[in-house]
Structure formats: structure tokens, C-alpha cells
Amino acid sequence: MKAGPKAAVDDSPLPFRPSSEVESERFLAFADKFIRVPKGTNSRGKLNPRPWQMDIVRDVLDSGARTVGLMLPRGSGKTTLNAAIGLYVFFCWGDGANVVVFAVDEKQANLAFSAARRMVELSPELANRCQVFKERLYLPSSDSSFAVYAASPAGAEGLDYVLAICDEAGVINRDLFEVVQLAQGKRKRSVVVAIGTPGPRLDDQVLLDLRAYAAEHPEDRSQVWREFSAAGFEDHPPDCEHCWKLANPALDDFLHRDALHALLPPKVRESTFRRARLCQLASATDNAFLPSGVWDGLSTGVGIPAGREVVVALDGSFSDDTTALLVATVSPTPHFDVIKVWERPRGDDDYRVPVADVEDEIRAACRRWQVVEVIADPFRWTRTLQVLESERLPVVEFPHSPSRLTTATGDLYSAAVNGRITHSGNATLAAHVAAAVIREDARGMRLDKASRSRTAPKIDLAACLVMAHSRATWRATKKRNRARSFAS
Numbered sequence: 001m002k003a004g005p006k007a008a009v010d011d012s013p014l015p016f017r018p019s020s021e022v023e024s025e026r027f028l029a030f031a032d033k034f035i036r037v038p039k040g041t042n043s044r045g046k047l048n049p050r051p052w053q054m055d056i057v058r059d060v061l062d063s064g065a066r067t068v069g070l071m072l073p074r075g076s077g078k079t080t081l082n083a084a085i086g087l088y089v090f091f092c093w094g095d096g097a098n099v100v101v102f103a104v105d106e107k108q109a110n111l112a113f114s115a116a117r118r119m120v121e122l123s124p125e126l127a128n129r130c131q132v133f134k135e136r137l138y139l140p141s142s143d144s145s146f147a148v149y150a151a152s153p154a155g156a157e158g159l160d161y162v163l164a165i166c167d168e169a170g171v172i173n174r175d176l177f178e179v180v181q182l183a184q185g186k187r188k189r190s191v192v193v194a195i196g197t198p199g200p201r202l203d204d205q206v207l208l209d210l211r212a213y214a215a216e217h218p219e220d221r222s223q224v225w226r227e228f229s230a231a232g233f234e235d236h237p238p239d240c241e242h243c244w245k246l247a248n249p250a251l252d253d254f255l256h257r258d259a260l261h262a263l264l265p266p267k268v269r270e271s272t273f274r275r276a277r278l279c280q281l282a283s284a285t286d287n288a289f290l291p292s293g294v295w296d297g298l299s300t301g302v303g304i305p306a307g308r309e310v311v312v313a314l315d316g317s318f319s320d321d322t323t324a325l326l327v328a329t330v331s332p333t334p335h336f337d338v339i340k341v342w343e344r345p346r347g348d349d350d351y352r353v354p355v356a357d358v359e360d361e362i363r364a365a366c367r368r369w370q371v372v373e374v375i376a377d378p379f380r381w382t383r384t385l386q387v388l389e390s391e392r393l394p395v396v397e398f399p400h401s402p403s404r405l406t407t408a409t410g411d412l413y414s415a416a417v418n419g420r421i422t423h424s425g426n427a428t429l430a431a432h433v434a435a436a437v438i439r440e441d442a443r444g445m446r447l448d449k450a451s452r453s454r455t456a457p458k459i460d461l462a463a464c465l466v467m468a469h470s471r472a473t474w475r476a477t478k479k480r481n482r483a484r485s486f487a488s
């Protein structure tokens with residue numbers, strides 16, 4: 001091997017014998033012994049990772065997840081912490097511990113690399129053991145490298161890493177991110193970290209896709225998500241103290257309050273300030289169907305016992321490849337639960353909605369509960385409705401006409417804000433409701449997705465909710481009337 005800029009490297013092991021087997025604790029010991037703050041506040045002092053930074057470190061090093069999504073506002077030490085975690089892995093994970101950092105452009109790549117290089121330079125033990133190239137550190141004793149790349153999907157082909165960090169995941173190129181992710185699997189253990197502040201394109205960015213996926217799939221342990229944001233408090237003013245603190249764990253520490261003050265609107269646009277400094281996604285939450293907190297407040301945490309009188313609603317669009325099945329008790333104050341949601345697995349372009357499974361699930365629901373109506377939009381589900389009807393299931397068509405949807409959506413809204421419905425607390429249902437926005441035009445009002453992007457968060461269960469609520473409450477009044485007329 002050709003010698004680097006410095007031929008003589010010390011190939012003795014690092015004088016580092018942490019007692020703990022837990023990676024995050026080993027990282028802490030490593031940082032304490034070798035890592036100094038490379039610049040800015042407390043420059044050359046110990047890095048001293050804060051408790052909230054250690055939460056991030058545990059996500060990356062201890063969770064076992066293959067993908068870690070992290071959303072933080074500007075200036076919260078993302079690049080610095082990445083460099084420290086990357087160096088730990090590079091120096092301590094043994095042979096072939098390749099670490100790659102992807103930045104969005106040359107300038108960001110330089111920033112990311114100089115943070116790591118400066119940390120190495122500030123520690124004689126580290127500096128003596130590795131070779132420093134222009135965009136790469138190399139450790140001859142273990143044949144490990146720490147490399148920083150400016151974004152280029154072609155440059156990322158053929159990667160073999162144990163840790164890949166995508167800095168600025170709010171603006172990183174989607175093709176590049178997918179190439180990086182697809183390189184996983186070569187190692188028993190490898191992790192991709194996508195860290196960033198939300199970028200300006202709210203309807204199409206890697207960071208927010210990961211966020212949406214995490215909200216809809218809390219059960220998927222292969223991905224973890226952590227955010228520091230004032231999301232949900234978009235109704236507070238941009239200079240709200242509470243929101244600043246909530247979103248900025250480094251505030252009054254190494255993030256300076258006066259710098260935030262200096263950027264308040266009108267110096268920057270309010271939507272930009274909210275996005276970059278508070279991680280509030282203004283346009284995604286404009287027109288949100290329900291005010292924040294309303295849906296959570298309606299959860300009872302329990303499902304619907306077998307044998308109850310219920311309606312079942314089916315919705316989903318074939319273009320989106322999501323299908324949802326929801327159940328509601330027949331009542332003036334219905335209780336809702338999810339039966340099942342089918343979704344196209346990420347990356348599977350051949351996926352087709354499993355119509356036969358959907359039909360089987362509806363048959364099973366009819367055995368479990370006393371189903372008085374199976375409701376669907378006939379435009380999309382003609383065949384299924386015909387099949388089920390031929391089996392004498394109580395099929396009811398709910399044509400999605402503007403006038404009908406306007407009434408049903410308005411009724412659901414007023415029932416939700418007035419506490420006249422409850423639900424099981426299902427996380428996917430909550431995510432679909434949170435993602436639903438109101439569209440209003442000359443023809444009326446309906447629920448819609450916040451964006452047309454194929455990866456936008458799904459709302460199919462919310463669409464089921466509109467239909468199921470309409471029919472469940474209508475059935476309840478009809479039954480009461482019938483009972484009354486019976487009695488008279």
C-alpha cells in the first residue's frame with residue numbers, strides 16, 4: 001500500500017479499555033478520552049455529549065436498527081456529533097470498519113470532514129495512528145477508512161460500510177439515499193443514519209419520508225426515528241419560548257439565543273424560520289383535519305368485543321397501493337378500531353392490492369361481529385362488493401359524491417371536536433388522521449393527502465372513518481326509531 005501523507009504511523013492499539021460492553025457507553029468513554037470540540041463554543045474543550053445527544057448515540061449504536069432517522073433544527077450540533085460517532089466506529093470497531101459520510105455538496109462535505117479531521121488533530125493518540133488524506137482518514141492497523149463524499153449516486157455504488165451517515169437528509173438526493181440504503185446487508189451489522197433539518201421541499205424529501213414511515217409503522221424495529229421539534233404547536237407564535245426550548249435542546253448551551261432572535265421574521269420568512277429553527281412543517285399542517293391533540297384525547301385504548309353490532313368500512317386507492325379496513329360500533333357515539341391495513345412494501349414496485357385477502361378479512365369480520373353494513377366506494381370496489389353481496393353479506397355502497405362527502409366529513413369533524421366518538425388508540429389510525437387535510441372547493445369539502453407524492457403519508461383509514469361514522473350514526477338513529485315504533 002502506498003504510504004499516505006504520513007508514512008510512519010503508530011500501529012499499537014489505542015490506549016483504550018472501556019469496561020462496558022454497551023456501545024453507547026463505550027462511545028462515551030472514547031469521547032471523554034479522545035474527542036475535543038473542534039470549533040465554536042467551548043472549542044478544544046471536552047465534547048462532553050449531553051444527555052439528549054446520548055439518546056441519539058443509543059439510537060445509532062445500541063438500537064440494532066438498520067436505519068436511524070433524526071430530525072433536529074439548524075445548529076444543533078448534528079455535523080459535530082456525526083463526526084464523533086463516526087470516529088468512534090472507525091477507531092473501535094475492528095477490521096474494515098468503514099465509515100462513510102454523505103453531504104449534499106462540496107461545501108458541506110468539507111465541513112463534515114474538517115470536523116472529523118480537526119478532532120483527530122486535537123488528539124495525539126488518534127493523530128498518531130491514522131493517515132489523513134484530503135477527504136479520507138485511513139487506519140492501516142485495521143484497514144478501516146472514514147470518508148466524506150459530496151452527493152453523487154454513482155459515487156456511492158459498490159459501497160461497503162458499517163456506518164453511513166447522510167448529513168442534511170432534508171435536502172439529500174433521493175437516488176443517492178437509496179443507493180446507500182441498498183448497500184446494506186453486506187455486513188452482519190451496519191447502520192444508515194439520516195440526520196437533518198427539514199428542507200424546503202416538504203412534499204418530497206428523504207427525511208420527512210422516514211418520519212412518515214415511522215409514524216405509520218411503529219412496529220418496524222428496523223428503523224428508529226427521533227425528532228426534536230415543536231411540531232403540533234404551529235398555532236404558537238414563532239418567538240414562543242416554549243417552542244424554542246422544545247425544538248432546540250442545544251439552546252443556551254452551544255446554540256445561542258441571540259442568533260435565533262436575529263433571524264426572527266420578518267428577517268426570514270416565517271415558514272422558513274418555523275421549518276429550520278423549530279422543525280415545524282407549516283404547509284403540511286395547514287388545513288389539518290383536526291386540531292392537534294383532539295384525536296389523542298378520544299382514545300380509550302380498547303378495541304371492540306366480538307359479537308357487537310358494527311359497520312365495516314373499506315377504502316383505499318389502487319394507485320397508492322394502500323387498502324384499509326375499519327370497524328365502528330353502531331351507536332350515536334361510535335367507537336372505532338382498525339381491522340387491517342395493507343400497504344405496498346417499500347421498494348416493491350410489483351405490489352398489487354391483495355383483493356382476495358381483503359375479501360377474506362371482511363368475511364372474518366362478519367363472523368366475529370354482528371356486521372350490519374359493509375361500506376365501500378363502489379367506484380373502486382365494484383368487484384369486491386359484487387362478490388360479497390352474492391354471499392349475502394350486507395353490502396352498502398357509499399358513492400364518493402361531493403355533497404355526500406361534504407356532509408359526512410363535517411359530521412365527523414363536529415363529532416370529534418365535541419367528544420362524540422372514541423377509538424382504540426391504534427397508532428396507524430392516528431397517523432392517517434394526522435396526515436389528513438381538508439380540501440375545500442366549489443363542490444364542497446373532503447379529506448385529502450397533504451401532497452400528491454407517492455410517498456406522502458397515507459390517509460385511507462381516515463377516509464374509512466368518514467364513511468363508517470356516517471353509517472354507524474345513521475344506523476343507530478334508525479334502530480332507535482324502529483324500536484320506538486315497535487313499542488307504540
Ligand SMILES: Nc1ncnc2c1ncn2[C@@H]1O[C@H](COP(=O)(O)OP(=O)(O)OP(=O)(O)O)[C@@H](O)[C@H]1O
Pocket residue numbers: 037038039040041042047048049050073074075076077078079080081197254
Ligand atoms: N457537545 C457538543 N456537540 C456538538 N457541537 C458542539 C458541542 N459543544 C460545542 N459544539 C459546537 O457547536 C457547533 C455545532 O455546529 P454543527 O455544525 O455541528 O451543527 P449542525 O447542526 O450540523 O449545524 P447546521 O444545521 O448548520 O448543519 C460547532 O461549532 C461545535 O463545535
Ligand SMILES: [Mg+2]
Pocket residue numbers: 078079080167
Ligand atoms: Mg451540519
